[in-house]
Amino acid sequence: MRRLMVTGGAGFIGSNFVRYMLGKYPDTFILVYDKLTYAGRMENLEDVAEAFAGRYTFVQGDICNMAAVDSAVQTYAIDTIVNFAAETHVDRSLMEPGSFIQTDVYGTFVLLEAAKKFNLERYHQISTDEVYGQVLTGRSTEKDQLEPRSPYAASKTSGDLMVLAYWESWKLPVTITRGSNNVGPYQYPEKVVPLFATNAIDNQALPVYGDGLQMRDYQYVLDHCEGIDMVLHRGALGQIYNVGTGEEMTNIEMTKLVLATLGKPESLIKHVEDRAGHDRRYALDVSKLRALGWESRHSCAQAVEKTVRWYAENEHWWRPIKSGALYKEYYAQQYGKRLSE
Numbered sequence: 001m002r003r004l005m006v007t008g009g010a011g012f013i014g015s016n017f018v019r020y021m022l023g024k025y026p027d028t029f030i031l032v033y034d035k036l037t038y039a040g041r042m043e044n045l046e047d048v049a050e051a052f053a054g055r056y057t058f059v060q061g062d063i064c065n066m067a068a069v070d071s072a073v074q075t076y077a078i079d080t081i082v083n084f085a086a087e088t089h090v091d092r093s094l095m096e097p098g099s100f101i102q103t104d105v106y107g108t109f110v111l112l113e114a115a116k117k118f119n120l121e122r123y124h125q126i127s128t129d130e131v132y133g134q135v136l137t138g139r140s141t142e143k144d145q146l147e148p149r150s151p152y153a154a155s156k157t158s159g160d161l162m163v164l165a166y167w168e169s170w171k172l173p174v175t176i177t178r179g180s181n182n183v184g185p186y187q188y189p190e191k192v193v194p195l196f197a198t199n200a201i202d203n204q205a206l207p208v209y210g211d212g213l214q215m216r217d218y219q220y221v222l223d224h225c226e227g228i229d230m231v232l233h234r235g236a237l238g239q240i241y242n243v244g245t246g247e248e249m250t251n252i253e254m255t256k257l258v259l260a261t262l263g264k265p266e267s268l269i270k271h272v273e274d275r276a277g278h279d280r281r282y283a284l285d286v287s288k289l290r291a292l293g294w295e296s297r298h299s300c301a302q303a304v305e306k307t308v309r310w311y312a313e314n315e316h317w318w319r320p321i322k323s324g325a326l327y328k329e330y331y332a333q334q335y336g337k338r339l340s341e
């Protein structure tokens with residue numbers, strides 16, 4: 001496994017994964033194949049292009065474009081696809097579900113077809129704990145029933161089912177990881193931790209949905225990358241592995257931690273209208289991945305604190321995003337009415 005095509009590699013987790021893999025494996029070549037939606041940014045890979053020249057290249061393309069995908073796989077003699085490419089934000093999936101179905105379902109099918117056609121050594125799907133739906137008690141194991149509730153979660157679930165169908169039908173060498181909420185450098189400031197950190201830095205309100213007692217497992221992005229790496233090297237074909245810290249915190253605890261890390265007052269907290277169909281709690285059982293020898297290095301609290309510090313130190317990365325017209329339009333649509341009520 002030496003010539004990877006990392007789809008969605010210009011996004012948050014993908015760019016962290018590319019940097020991590022090229023740094024760890026000197027014999028690995030990576031092609032990042034990315035459409036560059038609002039969430040995909042060349043800046044996320046600037047240092048990678050410099051540090052790993054010769055072992056890294058970039059192609060702008062859509063995973064739904066079969067001819068372009070086939071051509072990239074052949075041109076760069078790819079042996080492994082790791083698919084991060086997706087529409088990823090739950091709130092946007094409530095505004096406009098079509099692109100989620102297109103990329104997260106049809107795009108996955110296109111990549112699986114390429115993996116099958118060109119006899120690739122591995123197809124790895126990056127999935128999410130949201131496929132299990134909300135888990136009010138206990139923890140989700142990989143064998144649990146899938147009960148997705150948002151258009152995003154339903155699209156990701158459909159992608160997973162397609163991956164498993166290619167394993168069952170043709171023994172295509174697939175693996176799947178299902179991660180909990182990631183935090184860390186280069187996360188687009190629509191997701192809650194970077195949104196709250198950057199709002200707090202600017203003394204703007206932090207819009208907490210509903211009572212803020214929903215629970216999430218915030219894991220540090222590089223712990224997730226190590227888990228994916230572990231599954232690529234030691235995971236069994238046709239298998240699914242959960243990746244997370246195995247602990248959770250409430251949104252209000254996370255919010256107070258963001259504020260405390262920045263030395264900002266809790267008066268910035270504003271409870272606003274809840275997200276439609278808001279999943280109350282996700283919680284993963286990660287014992288299957290631990291049994292391969294992997295362990296998360298950061299607790300939820302450490303992951304959130306470290307992330308907030310990165311945003312405080314890297315304003316040059318997020319200020320241009322937040323001051324752009326696209327972002328402002330999204331923010332007004334998503335929060336305008338909520339924050340004025």
Ligand code: NAD
Pocket residue numbers: 007008009010011012013014033034035036037038039040041061062063064083084085086087088089103107126127128129156178179180181182183187188
């Ligand atoms: P992101 O939104 O930051 O990045 C997504 C990337 O995919 C972007 O670079 C975008 O340009 C690219 N992309 C989107 N549509 C594409 C298309 N049609 N063709 C090619 N490229 C396309 O996402 P992220 O948070 O880094 O998530 C990456 C993957 O991890 C996703 O599959 C997501 O479902 C999964 N995941 C995310 C989290 C999380 O907390 N962020 C947790 C678990 C799983």
Ligand code: DAU
Pocket residue numbers: 088089090091127128129130179180181182190191192193195207208209210214215216251275282
């Ligand atoms: O669980 C994994 C998933 O985590 C990934 O599959 C998704 O791609 C990723 O977006 C994330 O989904 P969430 O919906 O959990 O993440 P988000 O950052 O949008 O929200 C986290 C929690 O914070 C959730 O309970 C909703 C709440 N929230 C979010 C926003 C954006 C707020 O209270 N206010 C906000 O403004």
